[in-house]
């Protein structure tokens with residue numbers, strides 16, 4: 001018996017596919033496990049909780065392509081859990097929005113964290129004006145949003161608000177002297193960071209009479225970044241033609257740009273002026289008071305940032321000249337003993353920077369027991385520095401006193417409470433006191449009830465409706481066309497030759513040929529989606545989600561046209577195989593995506609139930625333990641182990657064996673718990689509660705495990721889809737070449 005010609009390559013192809021699927025299944029299980037561990041840790045340390053803007057993932061759409069994770073400039077905000085994107089370290093999000101922009105299926109929206117517990121966020125109108133204080137504008141990070149792009153936008157809007165206010169007051173002349181000869185400014189801007197500078201540029205463009213006051217020097221937080229810091233940003237258009245075009249910048253490049261803009265446009269920036277208060281006057285104007293001078297103004301823009309005045313240690317010796325509150329250039333410090341105080345990103349970056357210089361001994365003192373809320377990169381670099389002993393970390397210590405050549409650290413609860421370390425310079429990087437008192441005094445409200453109320457985003461479904469409608473329409477037209485010319489399409493190959501329509505319906509002529517060319521063109525267009533998605537190709541026109549819709553629609557239309565081109569008859573030849581491949585491609589694309597989005601959602605739901613069960617277990621364990629010593633801990637341990645065994649199996653065989661063994665495992669666990677409970681004389685109600693928890697947790701773990709298996713298998717659809725795509729392209733190329741070489745495209749039939 002002879003095998004069909006394609007049998008051997010097809011068997012090889014499917015065997016390879018099976019192996020690849022199995023490998024993927026294994027690696028996705030272990031990635032999931034570590035992802036869940038990371039999320040658990042994030043929840044324990046509180047870094048799971050987003051502070052303000054953060055991504056929200058529509059699980060009914062997410063296809064788990066990880067584009068969002070790759071696009072995010074911050075690390076660890078998102079991860080793939082159960083094959084879909086999930087927020088892990090929400091607090092690391094500073095609102096870049098790259099995840100949403102790079103999601104091909106529009107599954108991510110930036111949303112606000114719950115503001116009700118935040119009493120440090122000013123209540124503002126959309127124009128950046130403080131609610132209840134007309135003429136008082138807030139811009140940039142002081143509003144709680146941390147991005148250069150946002151600061152520029154806020155600053156620009158504030159200047160426009162001041163301009164409108166001037167127009168409304170019908171102030172024709174920019175400078176109006178009051179009775180005492182004092183000038184009334186149109187706008188007084190405090191702070192020359194990105195927000196204050198953008199506000200100044202726009203004020204200049206609008207012809208306002210304004211002044212900008214800065215306590216330190218222009219550049220704001222950027223001026224205080226470490227020298228080597230790489231800044232991620234979007235394209236930003238500044239007023240008066242200034243542009244930030246690239247996506248990454250060196251600190252020096254941005255500082256040069258700001259300085260040039262200030263010089264070119266002769267911005268009235270006064271350095272060394274520290275704002276003390278803003279008072280509202282009777283005539284709806286303001287008096288801005290600094291140590292040196294007071295200014296009267298119709299509008300005020302507070303672009304103060306959030307760092308305000310650096311926090312101090314308030315310990316003996318802090319007034320020594322060697323104590324600094326920022327580190328700008330670590331290169332300037334070599335061959336010395338340095339102490340960095342603090343546990344945030346700034347402190348860690350400073351310690352790492354100092355440790356890189358020759359001959360430095362770097363100590364880091366932090367009052368807490370671990371570093372929470374660090375950026376992932378800093379966390380990794382710190383671990384590396386600790387392993388290589390480049391930095392000595394003193395956790396749970398505070399500075400007791402600073403002397404000329406040493407520092408004394410206080411260690412709570414240690415036998416020797418004071419630790420002396422040699423020291424040349426101290427860097428105190430423990431944040432700043434935000435400028436909230438000045439804002440409150442100026443009339444800014446921080447009432448969370450006044451802030452914008454954003455409805456939580458809602459799931460929108462897979463989003464395939466439009467492409468399906470297009471495809472249904474195309475199939476409908478195809479069917480009508482087929483029925484219209486049924487006498488030709490129903491005939492066999494020989495009879496077709498004698499049919500009068502053969503000259504324009506056959507694949508190599510008229511409509512048939514046109515449909516073939518159009519199908520090939522659509523397939524090429526379809527592949528452009530991959531080019532747009534690639535991070536190494538600079539084609540960035542249009543949003544990825546629009547490209548994805550076009551990808552689906554062109555794929556489906558290409559199939560319809562290919563069928564028309566074939567004259568509804570695909571034989572055992574290159575063209576016929578290309579059509580079958582195309583149909584498989586469309587199937588794996590559209591249907592695969594539908595099911596893939598559906599199953600992980602269910603898995604995520606189960607996962608939540610399981611997490612809740614585990615949390616309840618921890619809480620209950622404490623209460624059980626308080627009544628029956630030891631039993632609570634035994635129950636917690638037994639149930640946690642049961643969940644772990646039920647949920648995580650090793651390999652496909654392990655899954656099947658695990659399924660059979662899991663009921664027995666549950667029976668044994670509950671039996672052990674019941675006898676231990678009786679031995680410890682636990683009352684019947686508590687015991688039955690514990691057994692119920694064990695059964696529920698077991699059921700959730702079982703279901704979560706199975707969904708996970710299904711999801712891992714379904715995850716292979718994308719790979720199947722890609723390989724099918726490659727196959728179709730190869731078959732199509734061979735088909736076209738063959739038709740040209742041996743077909744009679746130009747000849748008579």
Ligand SMILES: Cc1cc2nc3c(=O)[nH]c(=O)nc-3n(C[C@H](O)[C@H](O)[C@H](O)COP(=O)(O)OP(=O)(O)OC[C@H]3O[C@@H](n4cnc5c(N)ncnc54)[C@H](O)[C@@H]3O)c2cc1C
Pocket residue numbers: 139140141142145146147148149151190191192193194195196213214215216217218219220221222225230231232233273274275276303304305306307308309345346435
């Ligand atoms: C370590 C770090 C890394 C960052 N990386 C990025 C990044 O890669 N990309 C990005 O987009 N964003 C990044 N950011 C955020 C970005 O730097 C800020 O969002 C931006 O600088 C905010 O601009 P701003 O003008 O609102 O405030 P700031 O830049 O803080 O400027 C405020 C100005 O007001 C002055 N001021 C304050 N109080 C007074 C007073 N009482 N009187 C007079 N003047 C006063 C200050 O001296 C300062 O010059 C980062 C921030 C930090 C801390």
